[in-house]
Amino acid sequence: MAGSALHKLTCVIFAFIMVVSPYAKANIPIPCNLVDEKIEPCTTYLVLGGRPTTRCCIGVRVLSKLPRPGVRRREVCECLKAFAASANINATYARDLPPMCGADLGFMISATLPCPP
Numbered sequence: 339m340a341g342s343a344l345h346k347l348t349c350v351i352f353a354f355i356m357v358v359s360p361y362a363k364a365n366i367p368i369p370c371n372l373v374d375e376k377i378e379p380c381t382t383y384l385v386l387g388g389r390p391t392t393r394c395c396i397g398v399r400v401l402s403k404l405p406r407p408g409v410r411r412r413e414v415c416e417c418l419k420a421f422a423a424s425a426n427i428n429a430t431y432a433r434d435l436p437p438m439c440g441a442d443l444g445f446m447i448s449a450t451l452p453c454p455p
Contacts, residue, residue, distance in 0.1 A: 368410060375416035376401050377447075380435060384427035384447075391432050395439035402441035408455070415453035423449035 376397030383390040390398075401418075404410050422432060432447040445454050 342364070346389070349446055363413050368404065368417070369422060370417035372402065374421055375412055376384045377418060377421055381425055384422075384425060384431050384435065387428065387431050390435060390438055394435075398436055398439040399411075399441045402436065402443050407436075411444055412455065414443070417446045419449060419451075419453060 372436075380390055381392060381395035381399055382388070401414055404414055421427075427449070428445070429448060435447065436443050445451075
């Protein structure tokens, strides 16, 4: 049973990487629907607190692997900013999410804070 769960988790991680890889390496704008797919599993945590799910943390780690400087980071930030506003997330939970998932986005998930240049 544990082997099966590990296999499924490995497949999910691989699928996320395959979806995000083209955007990370090419000069293709990152669409917000892709960012939303990665952060959506975190909605319950971001609104109610508790512990983020494994699926949530996988999505956060995938987003953290996108190129850090410049336009790409700003694109991801702007998408997360729109998500935060629409989901009415808790600022404390949003601040704590990346470290809880072992990730660093390089900015805070917030509906009101400006995105980095």
